[in-house]
Amino acid sequence: MKHLADLLLLGDPRLYETCEPVLESELPLVIGWAADLHNVMEEIRAKYQFGRGIAAPQLGIMKRLIYLNVDRPQIIINPELVTVSDETDELWDDCMSFPNLLVRVRRHCRLTLAYRDEHWQPHTWAITDWKLAELIQHEYDHLNGILCTMRAIDERSFQWRPTPTSS
Template identity: 35%
Template sequence: MIRPILIHPDPRLKKVADPVADISDELRALADDMLATMYDAPGIGLAAPQIGVLNRLIVLDCIKEEGAAPQPTIMFNPEVIAASDETNTYEEGCLSIPDQYADVERPAEVSVRWLDRDGNLKEQDFDGLWATCVQHEIDHLNGKLFIDYLRPLKRQMITRKMVKLKRERARS
């Protein structure tokens, strides 16, 4: 089921999500809905707070090559356990901040630990776009948006555009 995505500014996007204590069928169904919502948007990552659910759950799939097999990844309680000193800058966007992009500098490589949909503990190293995406989505779980890395003036400009977009959508 495709879920509506919250648009910034929404107070739920600034809240810290709660850890998942037990991976239930309900949460697995939520993860499946999140993947469907992400692919439909289309995007490469989605965090539960973006659909109004304050649980530590993210989904991602950074495979963008035409004809390449998708790699849907579901992470419960993801955490960065190591990060490189080397950084990368990517132009980031966000499904909760549509059509707005900005360069964000983050560690180039990260090691992440999480629980998969069956409750198994996983650990993996990510680099490139995957590293950027997983950090971006984990930020959502901590109430942080990519625009929080920007200078105040740029952040305010984007926020004003989102307020206008929400007003326009409410009218239609």
């Protein structure tokens, strides 16, 4: 079982690599990979109070696999962005691989994603919720070796995450 200590951090060269597709023959491995992703995401949530999704390469699993836990756990295998909206918006993005840094980026407001689930069934998902669309783009970028630091709007688009204050 992988833990927070296994999370690749900013600067690790593997974070900049393009991932290989998951093969149907690797499907038996997916549940174990998803369990590792879930475990590390829960540790991030406990320590940093954020985390809705994590991409396999963040744990050194160089496969096109995303694990989400927004309303429910969801495994996304070999995702492809089919369409993205022309409309974009800006946000302060965060990343588990550099949890104390926020990066101002611009993302598409809506998208359509094609992927396979953990049973190898194909799906097409039209995402119109802005928060979910930006999350998918962030995780999808990880599969292509792109970090949000590389999408910063400008040189002033970085800030430290505010430290929670205790009362």
